[in-house]
Amino acid sequence: MSKEGHLVCHGADCECQFGTTPDKLSVSTITKHYINDSEGEEKLIATNKEIGLPFEKKTFGTCKFSYPNKPCIPNITEWQDFYDKISYKENGGNPLLEGSKSICAIAGTPCVSITFHGQVAEPTASNFEETEEEQEISQQINPIPTDVEANQKKKLGFKAI
Secondary structure (H helix, E strand, O other), X not given: OOOOOOEOEOOOXXXXXXXXXXXXXXXXXXXXXXXXXXXXXXXXXOEOOOOEOOEOOOOOOEOOOOOOOOEOOOOEEEEEOOOOOOOOOOOOOOEOEOOOEEEEOOOXXXXXXXXXXXXXXXXXXXXXXXXXXXXXXXXXXXXXXXXXXHHHXXXXXXXXX
């Protein structure tokens, strides 16, 4: 089953409906596929093969499901609602989406959800550089001179209308 939404990556925020604190997803089943990471060092794409205990702190605090208030140590058996139109050869997994949920062996239900997909926009200098062609097109679309152009025209003796 595939749904829409952002792809999930290493460091995504997750929570268990029976836990008391959130934890971050730790991707360990894939090593080559990054997203939203210009250096390709931190944001590995999370897949439905992140099972067992794929979280940084390895706990969601205290478990409201177990008695009496035992530590919430999840045991993920499977993920639901992942993107099934892509499969990675490296681990045979499909990417997780922000709407994906996982089933915990303790609760037996899809109780672990993703509250933030983990992607953060990181613009680089090249995102802000304009080529001469782009400047020329911008000038044709909007012929109002910029402050720099207006100052240059003043130096040359042009008067503003």
